[in-house]
Amino acid sequence: MILSMENPKEKIYSILQSVASDLGVGDVEFKVEQPKDESHGDFASNIALAIFSDVKNQKSKIKNPMELAEEIVSILNTKYKILDSDFDKVEIAKPGFINFYLSNKYLQNQVQNIILQGETFGSSSIGKNKTASVEFVSANPTGPLHIGNARGGPLGDTIANVLTKVGYQVVREYLHNDVGGQVERLGEAIYFTIHPDQKPKDYEVQYQGDYIKELSQSVKESLEEKDLSQEEFIEKAGKIAVKLMLDEILKDCELMGIKFDKVSKESELRHKVPDALSKLQKFLKENDGALWFAPNDEFLKDRETVVRKSDGNYTYFASDIAYHNQKFEDKNDLVVDILGANHSGHVPRLQAVVKSLGFNTDNFKVILYQWIRLKRGDEIVKMSKRAGTFVTAKEVLDEVGKDAFRFFLLTPRTQTHMDFDLELAKKKSAENPVFYVQYAHTRISSIFSKIKNEELEMKNSDLSLLKAKEEVALIRKLLVFPYLVEEVANNFEVNGLTTYALELATTFHKFYEANQVITKDEKLTQARLALLKATQITLKNTLDLLGVSAPEKM
C-alpha cells in the first residue's frame, strides 16, 4: 500500500473506508476532521464511534469504541503500513477517536510547496470549467445604500472570490429595480418637494430625508427647461432619480472594493417575462383578473403569488422569474443569490420557480443574511428609508475604511443578528482585529526589507531546521488553508476565513515573539525566511479572498 500524500485528509478517509469494508461495515458513515486542539493530531476520525453507534452493525460482536479503535489502528499499521508514509503517529483517544499525526518531515516539505504555489496556494479544481453567477446587493434605488444592504456587499464579493479561487468562472451580478410603483413614489416625493404647494392634504409622501432634497435639486436642473405636466414630470423624475441612485450605489460599492460584471435592469427583464412565463404554463392560473404563480408544491399551498396584476402590469416577482430563467439559460453551473432577511418569504417561491422552470435546484443557492442592528452607545437606532432616518454605508465606510468595514461585516455568520455600535466603531476602528492580521503581514514584509544578502535567499534552505514548537505550529496552520477554501466554496460560510486569518496571525505573532529570524546562523535564517515567505503568501491569499488589503507598511 502506497500512500500518496497529495491530500492526507482524503487519503485517510479512503483508507478508513477500506478498513471499514475489511471489518464488514463498509456502509458506515464517519468523518475525518482537523481537530481544533493540536494535541488531538492533524486529523482525527470518529469511525470507531460511528461503527459503535450504528445499531445495524451491533448484531454480531459488540465491542466498545475504544477496542474497535484499537483494532482499526492495528489494521492500519499492519495491512496499510500507515507509519511507512508521512505519518508519525496514529493514536486512539478517550471515547474512541483515532488521531493521525503528520511527520515533521512532511510538514517541513510543505513550506517549499507553498512557496512554489505562491498566489495559487489554496486553489483547487472543484469549479474547473464551470461558471457561476453571484447576485448581491441589488438594493432598491429609492435611496442610498445603507448599512443594512451593505452587509450583502462584502459577503457576495467574498463568495465570488472564493468560487473564483476554486476554479469557477464567476459573474458578479446586480439587479437594478428601475420600474414599478416604488419608482413612481420616488418621482412623487421629488415632485412634491419641488412643488410643496401642490401636495394634496391627504397624500403621504413615501420617501423623505435630506437625500430627497438633493435628488430633487438634481432632477429639477435636468427637467426645468421642459414644459411637463405633473404626471409626465413624476414619471421622468422617477426614472432620472433611480438612475442617479444606481450610480451612487455602484460608487459606494466600489468604495467597498466591489465591481459588478453585469448590471441587469428590471425594465429590460420585463420584455423577457412572457417567454419565461410560457415555460410555466402548467403552474399559472387566473384569479380575480390577475395571473398567479401557483405550483402544486406542498410548501407553497395558499402562498400563491401574483405575476401579473389585474391592471395588466407584471409584478417584480415576474421579473425575477425572467431573471432566474435567464441566469440558468446562460448555462451557469451555479446560481447564487445573496439576499437580506426581509426576503425570507421570497426564497421558497424562488426555489419553486427554478424547479418549475425545469432547472436543478441543487445548483441554486440562496444566502440570507440578517440585518445589522445599529446602536449609538446604548441607544438603538431605528432605520427607515421612508422617514429618511438611516445610516448610509458611505458614512460608516468613510469613518472606518474599507478594510475594517469588510472584515467587521464578514466576521459573524450570516444568520447572526449583529449589533453595530457606531460610536464604538469610530473609537475602536484602530483596534479592529483586521489590523492585527495586517500587522502580521507587515512584520513579515519588514523583515524581508532588511535582507540584502543574496546568500540568504531561501531556495534550497534546509527546512528540517524548522522544528521549534512555534515553527511546526505555524506550518500546521498554513496547511489548513486549502481545506478551508474548499469548505467555504461548498458551504458559503465565509466567516471561517476571518476566523482563520486571526488564528494564522496569532500563530505567526507567537512564532515571532519566540524566535529571532535573522541571526548569525545562516542556515537557520534561510529556513526561517522560507517559513516567513510561506506565511506571507498564505496571509495575503486569505486577505485577498476577504477583499482586505495586505499592506507592506502600516
Added chain:
RNA sequence: GCCUUCGUAGCUCAACGGAUAGAGCAACGGUCUUCGGAACCGUUGAUGGGGGUUCGAUUCCUCUCGAAGGCGCCA
C-alpha cells in the same frame, strides 16, 4: 395568529453532533540591551429556562421566555 432566524463572558463575535466552549474589546497583573510593542504571557468571566434523543448536545427534537424579520394585485 402562522412562518423564518437569533439568544454563548460586562460588550462585539467564534465553535463540520465531538475531546478542556475559543478570540477581540473592557478590567487587573506581567514581558523589551534583538528583526516594527498595532506584539507576547497570565488572572477574572459565558451556552436565556425546562424536558427529550445520543457513547457524546452551544449544535438535533419539544415546550417556554425574549429579540429581529416575513406573511399585499409592494419591491
